[in-house]
Amino acid sequence: MSRVAIVTGGTRGIGEGISMALKAKGYRVAATYAGNDTAAQQFQIKTGIPIFKFDVGDYAGCEKGVAQITRNLGPVDVLVNNAGITRDVALHRMTPAQWSEVIRTNLDSAFNMSRLVIEGMRARNFGRIISISSINGRKGQFGQANYSAAKAGLVGFSKAIALEGAAKGVTCNVIAPGYINTEMVAAVPKDVLEGKILPMIPVGRLGTAAEIARCVVFLAAEDAGFITGACFDANGGQYMAT
Numbered sequence: 001m002s003r004v005a006i007v008t009g010g011t012r013g014i015g016e017g018i019s020m021a022l023k024a025k026g027y028r029v030a031a032t033y034a035g036n037d038t039a040a041q042q043f044q045i046k047t048g049i050p051i052f053k054f055d056v057g058d059y060a061g062c063e064k065g066v067a068q069i070t071r072n073l074g075p076v077d078v079l080v081n082n083a084g085i086t087r088d089v090a091l092h093r094m095t096p097a098q099w100s101e102v103i104r105t106n107l108d109s110a111f112n113m114s115r116l117v118i119e120g121m122r123a124r125n126f127g128r129i130i131s132i133s134s135i136n137g138r139k140g141q142f143g144q145a146n147y148s149a150a151k152a153g154l155v156g157f158s159k160a161i162a163l164e165g166a167a168k169g170v171t172c173n174v175i176a177p178g179y180i181n182t183e184m185v186a187a188v189p190k191d192v193l194e195g196k197i198l199p200m201i202p203v204g205r206l207g208t209a210a211e212i213a214r215c216v217v218f219l220a221a222e223d224a225g226f227i228t229g230a231c232f233d234a235n236g237g238q239y240m241a242t
């Protein structure tokens with residue numbers, strides 16, 4: 001029986017690439033999303049991957065969503081915490097709402113979703129939890145105190161879960177993408193992208209969703225059980241963490 005994978009925010013951008021790559025490897029994939037029904041339905045028609053709509057920042061919503069996915073597809077073996085948002089503004093102008101919204105969607109979500117699948121993974125002695133962080137959680141970024149904090153938080157969270165899951169076959173890892181060619185990056189002004197961001201990327205281009213999906217497939221594999229508590233940087237050489 002093939003394994004079941006949930007990809008949060010799996011209908012667009014990087015998540016879409018991850019959903020498709022896991023499906024191509026034989027996983028039964030559930031792709032979740034928040035509110036963009038049109039994009040989600042187009043994704044479902046294109047890929048044949050079932051979609052589930054709930055807010056990853058809301059524990060009760062996640063509980064219902066995970067229960068439905070489990071009923072439809074079976075117990076969850078692989079969780080990819082990918083859903084994320086930005087609300088960029090310098091700290092001296094950031095509102096409490098801008099702080100909370102980003103922490104809730106990017107970090108609380110990892111607790112919510114991981115908490116709901118961890119007991120089953122431990123009971124079955126197999127699990128893969130993979131969270132999508134960011135280069136800006138590794139190095140910090142002007143205007144992103146909220147986002148950088150949430151994304152760095154995923155690294156500490158994952159190291160703790162890696163320790164807790166180690167004896168139970170549950171690995172927990174992080175992927176920290178650099179700038180990837182998605183709608184999130186399309187929101188960056190063209191002059192900033194071409195004048196400031198691209199010159200900082202040694203490979204000279206944005207990354208692709210497929211290149212991040214490549215890392216997820218690697219970490220989700222049956223024979224990836226010795227890799228846990230790691231953070232994979234996939235950023236075109238832009239930031240080489242020690």
Ligand code: NDP
Nearest residue numbers: 009013014033034035036055056083084134179180182184
């Ligand atoms: P997109 O904005 O293209 O897609 C985001 C996805 O997350 C959508 O499916 C969206 O659903 C879903 N989502 C957003 N908020 C919620 C929520 N509250 N509950 C459930 N689902 C939600 O993002 P990207 O593909 O660009 O980014 C994916 C991840 O990668 C994010 O965590 C991001 O921080 C990270 N990342 C992205 C980089 C980039 O360059 N793009 C670089 C580094 C990290 P809906 O379609 O309904 O809105």
